[in-house]
Amino acid sequence: MILIRNADLYNPQHIGLRDILVAGGQIVAIGEGLDDFPVDVExxxxxxxxxxxxxxxxHVHAIGGxxxxxxxxxxxPLSEGEVAQAAVTGIVGVLGTDGRTRTVRDLLAKIKGYREWGLSAWALTGSYELPSQTITGSVGDDIALIEEIIGVKVAISDHRCSIPTTEELTRLAGEARVAGLLAGKCGIVHVHVGSFRTAIDQLFQIVTDTPLPVSCFYPTHMGGHLEAAASWLEIGGHVDITCSEKAVGQVLSLVERHPEGITLSTDSNGSFPKWNQAKEIVGMDRGRISTLDETVSSLISQGLERGLAYNLVTSSPARWMRLAGKGRIExxxxxxxxxxxxxxxRYVISRGQVLVHEGRVKSPMYS
Structure with a gap:
């Protein structure tokens, strides 16, 4: 058992001074003056x-991108310690451009390892391309039958994608949705949106012309398409903004009108290639999971209410991805x-386990 005393609590909204009792991996009590226990408590x-x-x-490239x-x-790959040091207790692992030498099977093994270490972790099947790379041979079966897999990834509006047709995207979303219903999961299609001018035009067409709800799709990298992002939010969708130097301004332009529809992610350990007009690489960088905390801190320093900033990376992603028991201190x-x-x-506690103690991260399996 762990008792956290004198906590200035954000759950993520500001609650004020409380004590928090943790037992069996869960929060079992929140109140004032919690201190009289018949057993030893840390x-x-x-x-x-x-x-x-x-x-x-x-949106994390757990095995590297x-x-x-x-x-x-x-x-x-991204180490467990890097995740915890960044104040992150839950990640969703994805594949990216490389669906040839990296596999969903390898990704799933990494996700299981995160869980064994003490983190919460999930995965998406597929990569940029269609047909989707899977474990079972079926996107729907991966989602319905493999505990950690909650949805599928695909790319659009990008010269690195397979240029999927609207009909292909519709069938993919329908398959993922039904599998999610059967398994009690979100069954989302997590859509990498490239820089091409078409942005998410295909997604608008699908939710207009078919019975599929807007919640089927979770478009990411939407900071470069703010008009489309605003329109998507207006019809009840949600959008993901990738942490970058521009992310603070992008979030601030959207969050006041749509505080519950936006999430932040890092694209950690994915590549950030720089392209010229001919789509030739002229530079390369990579995503870092530390940028999540840095971006949240920058939003707060720019005047965004702290609880609203925390919401972008706690309760909002938990709600949209249907991660039960996650994203709130309740x-x-x-x-x-x-x-x-x-x-x-100072401390990071994940599922009741202390992973960071006074700034020092729990030892990894291999030093």
Whole structure:
């Protein structure tokens, strides 16, 4: 059992000073003056700091991404410790451009390893291309039968995608949706949206011309298509903004009118190639999971209310991806808790396990 005393609690909205009792991996009590227990309890004094839910990063290249500049440009995998140090307790792993040398099977193994270490983790089947790479041979079967797989990824409006037709995207969404219904999962189509001018035109066509609801699609990298993002939010959709230097302004332009429809993710360990007009690579960088916390901090410093900033990376992704027991500090929820001293992360608790203790991360399997 863990008792967090004197917590200035954001759940993610500001609650004020509370004590939080953790047992069996869950939050079992929140109140004032919780201190009289007949058993030994680990006590953490959070006085002077801030306590908020662990962050959820919905777009992470857990086994590494990239490769567009040759095999030497393959980005390495993301370690468990890097995740926890970034105040992240839940991730969704994806494949990207490379659906040839990287596999959903390998991704699933990495996700299982994260879980064994103490994090919460899920995966999407598929990659940029259609037909989708899968484990079972079927997108629907992957979602319905494999616990960790909650949806499928595909790319549109990008010179690296397979240029899927609207009919192909419609069938993919229908298959994922039904599988999600059967398995009690979101069954989303997580859509990488490239920089081409068509943006999410195909998604608008699908939700206009078919019975499929807007909730079937979760478009990401929408910071470069703010008009389309605003229109998508207006019809009840949700959009994901990728952390970058421009992300703060992009979020601020949307969040006041649509505070519940936006999420932030990092594209961590994916490649960030720089292209010229001829679509030739002229530079390469990679995503970093630390940018999630950095972007949230920048939003707060730019005047966004702290609870609303936390919502973008806690309760909002948990709600849209139907991650039960995640994204909030409430009784009955999983004990995914971050304790801060200013900007410094003091403690990270994931499913009731302390992964970061006074700034020091739990030892990995291999040093």
């Amino acid at each position: 006590r953490i004094d959070a006085a002077g700091g801030i306590v908020h839910p662990g962050f959820i990063d919905g 990239g490769g567009e500049a040759g095999m030497i440009s393959r980005v390495p 009784v009955g929820y999983d004990a995914d808790i971050v304790i801060r001293d200013g900007q410094k992360v």
